[in-house]
Amino acid sequence: MKIIIRSQSELPIYAQIAEQIREQILTGTIPEGAVLPSIRALAREIGVSVITTTRAYGDLEKEGFIAAVQGTGTVVLSRDNELLREQYLKRVEDSLMDAISTARTAGLDKKELFDVLEALWASEEEV
Amino acid sequence: MELLEVRGITKKYAKFTLRDISFSLPAGYIMGYVGRNGAGKTTTLSAITRLIRPDSGTVTIDGLRFEDDPIAYRDSIGYIGDSSYFPRRMTLRDIRTVLKDFYPSFDAAAFDALAEKWELPDKAQIQTYSRGMKVKLMFAAALCRETKILILDEATTGLDPRVRREILKLLQDYIADGKHSVLFSTHIMEDLQDIADYIFFIERGEKVFCEPKDDILESYLLVKGGPEELTPELERLLIGVEKHDYGFQALYPTDSALALPPALSAEKPTIDQIVVHILEGRE
Numbered sequence: 001m002k003i004i005i006r007s008q009s010e011l012p013i014y015a016q017i018a019e020q021i022r023e024q025i026l027t028g029t030i031p032e033g034a035v036l037p038s039i040r041a042l043a044r045e046i047g048v049s050v051i052t053t054t055r056a057y058g059d060l061e062k063e064g065f066i067a068a069v070q071g072t073g074t075v076v077l078s079r080d081n082e083l084l085r086e087q088y089l090k091r092v093e094d095s096l097m098d099a100i101s102t103a104r105t106a107g108l109d110k111k112e113l114f115d116v117l118e119a120l121w122a123s124e125e126e127v
Numbered sequence: 128m129e130l131l132e133v134r135g136i137t138k139k140y141a142k143f144t145l146r147d148i149s150f151s152l153p154a155g156y157i158m159g160y161v162g163r164n165g166a167g168k169t170t171t172l173s174a175i176t177r178l179i180r181p182d183s184g185t186v187t188i189d190g191l192r193f194e195d196d197p198i199a200y201r202d203s204i205g206y207i208g209d210s211s212y213f214p215r216r217m218t219l220r221d222i223r224t225v226l227k228d229f230y231p232s233f234d235a236a237a238f239d240a241l242a243e244k245w246e247l248p249d250k251a252q253i254q255t256y257s258r259g260m261k262v263k264l265m266f267a268a269a270l271c272r273e274t275k276i277l278i279l280d281e282a283t284t285g286l287d288p289r290v291r292r293e294i295l296k297l298l299q300d301y302i303a304d305g306k307h308s309v310l311f312s313t314h315i316m317e318d319l320q321d322i323a324d325y326i327f328f329i330e331r332g333e334k335v336f337c338e339p340k341d342d343i344l345e346s347y348l349l350v351k352g353g354p355e356e357l358t359p360e361l362e363r364l365l366i367g368v369e370k371h372d373y374g375f376q377a378l379y380p381t382d383s384a385l386a387l388p389p390a391l392s393a394e395k396p397t398i399d400q401i402v403v404h405i406l407e408g409r410e
Contacts, residue, residue, distance in 0.1 A: 012344065012395070040155070050155065050302070050342055051325075
């Protein structure tokens with residue numbers, strides 16, 4: 001796990017922490033079932049307040065990325081869970097929206113865009 | 128669970144009154160007690176450590192009042208001030224002996240380890256110590272016995288940044304088990320800002336606010352703009368407007384109904400900037 005706090009960032013510190021952990025869970029850098037450091041250990045390690053890390057973990061918990069498990073600590077949840085699926089779906093939608101707007105700018109029609117998607121999907125499956 | 132409870136502390140002096148100060152600090156957290164010089168920080172801390180007796184109000188540490196058991200109450204506090212409270216002609220060894228006699232829970236081995244780590248000379252008189260060394264010695268004395276709360280009165284003022292960073296880590300280690308708390312006073316937040324969970328802001332002996340630091344930081348934006356952008360409508364809403372010939376700077380409350388004009392520059396303020404503008408707005 002990697003966390004970098006930027007004092008110049010527009011985001012508050014708790015949001016920076018949450019965002020970076022979220023990103024690493026979504027990309028699989030932090031695998032499902034992984035145990036995250038405790039709220040207090042993380043605060044100490046990165047030099048922020050306990051309330052700040054509590055809030056970051058609280059947000060990730062609400063979004064379904066992690067859960068506090070009695071006796072184990074804070075655990076990264078399985079990607080099958082409903083809330084997390086929604087997060088993934090939202091990401092897919094966002095990326096597709098980008099693709100659609102780029103396609104429009106480039107003058108591609110729906111069929112052409114679908115073809116690109118199909119081709120990319122197929123080439124990914126071959127790998 | 129609240130480790131420190133301060134209820135309605137009042138202390139009247141000829142030229143200054145500390146008025147009705149109340150707050151609580153849960154176990155395992157750090158609070159910064161912020162205000163200008165002379166705002167009442169040291170008076171508050173002295174009322175908690177019982178260097179002075181408040182005219183009214185109560186203080187409990189882990190449920191215990193000073194009146195219940197003065198020795199146990201004082202022992203539960205580790206105090207670090209802005210100047211050394213050790214006799215100037217004593218050496219580290221002398222202090223070690225005194226601490227050992229004085230506090231049953233004093234851990235001499237832990238004290239020696241810290242003194243060695245920080246390279247505190249053991250045969251030199253305390254008066255020859257640098258300010259950084261004196262502060263470290265006070266920390267060593269406070270950390271090597273069982274306490275429940277550390278109270279720091281401007282303890283990090285004037286220290287070099289490296290020593291301050293070390294102290295920051297020490298404070299975080301101290302609260303890591305969730306059973307100990309830290310209350311520190313300062314007139315400049317700077318690097319202690321990062322680790323503080325709560326901020327109490329005092330001005331002229333009275334509370335201005337006491338809230339989680341993250342909430343305070345999110346309540347305001349520091350906005351800057353040219354003179355023509357400061358409409359009367361906007362000025363009414365801003366806090367502590369500082370004008371100069373070519374523009375202005377002020378705090379913008381993020382919950383305000385009026386949207387921020389896009390021409391203004393807006394950034395996250397520091398606690399110091401928030402404090403300065405709130406004080407400016409009260410003048």
